[in-house]
Amino acid sequence: MDYFNYIDNKLWCEEVPVDEVADELGTPFYLYSHRTLTRHFRVFEEAFADIPHITCFSVKSNSNTAILRIFINEGGGADVVSGGELYRALKAGVDPEKVVYSGVGKRTDEIEYALRSGILMFNVESSQELEAINDCAGRMGKKAGISLRINPNVDPMTHPHISTGLKENKFGIDIERSLDEYRQAKKLDHVDIIGIDCHIGSQITEISPFVDALGRLKKLIYLLREEGIGIKYLDLGGGLGITYDQETPPHPQEYARAIIDASKDIECTFIFEPGRVIVGNAGILVSRVLYTKSSDDKNFVIVDAGMNDLIRPSLYDSYHHIQPVILKDRESFLADVVGPICESGDFLAKGRKIPRLNNGELVAVMSAGAYGFTMASNYNSRPKVPEVLVKDDRYYVIREREDYSDLIRGEEIPAFLYESAEL
């Protein structure tokens, strides 16, 4: 359910016509619907209303501070994976006690920053990291709240690049070794064991992997309690999938019901780290067709957005629905929708049957709200595109378009390079 709809053959975001934004701001740009974002967050929140929980939005899926602020206003926390993400979440006004910090490679300065900020807990991914956190906390005269990120070895049945809870993945601590790891943690003076955590992957469209993972964590919680290690927080990560094409992921209510059923006898506060399911279908990328060309049996539609703006198709072979902003009677044809980047891997769709598009026309790349702008780069020295938030009949630029001077910010040509060349 989203608020991108055609009215009289024109695409609208809430009560704003998409072509008007394009005319005023130029293309490409990301366009988000406030109503959709709020709705998705509330549906998720309300699904878990019966159990104590914190919804920590996964900042890496969409890190714009205005977007973060929407969820903070709804009572949400943040799941961060870097000092930079923590900075963003704090700038947006997050309650530090609702922040969890995940990731396999936390640096000392990042750990210190998180300790200074008073976050709820670190999701620890290795024994060396555990020691580093203990050392930092000791130096700072603090106690670090921690949970261990368990790798439960369950197959999330998703794309291999976005599965994280299998033995061969770099994430978390082997479930077989986790009891020992907790015992080690208990011996440390400057950490406070408060939780257990897992995050098994992304774009998961079945319930069973979540329930399997939860079952494995539950057993561990009982074993830990027998040893006097109390677990207050059970962090089940994120990963719930969305519909990009034909997928039929469980509704957050079904997901919640299964989890609530499977966790009846554990008294824990749950933490969830949803990203994609909240923002994925709440944003689109709007682009303009620059040229079309055909060679032998191939048609190309060249648009002004490329893999540097939206890398998911190139990186994961992801499907994004691509549609004209203005509908009219037209035949469809088989085409590659490609960007201006000098890479053959620069495409938004390959061999896709789409309505025949002409140069100058606007296209909407759907379901681009998650891992869209956050993965954007300046490759080919292309300024990053603006992010725009629609609320009702108004729109707000929540990140302005970069200009050429942004591209070389921080660069310096050393003086010797200006001296006349020596022979």
Ligand SMILES: *Cc1c(COP(=O)(O)O)cnc(C)c1O
């Ligand atoms: C990426 C990530 C998430 C969010 O995943 P989604 O699939 O977007 O819900 C949550 N937790 C951790 C640790 C992550 O790395």
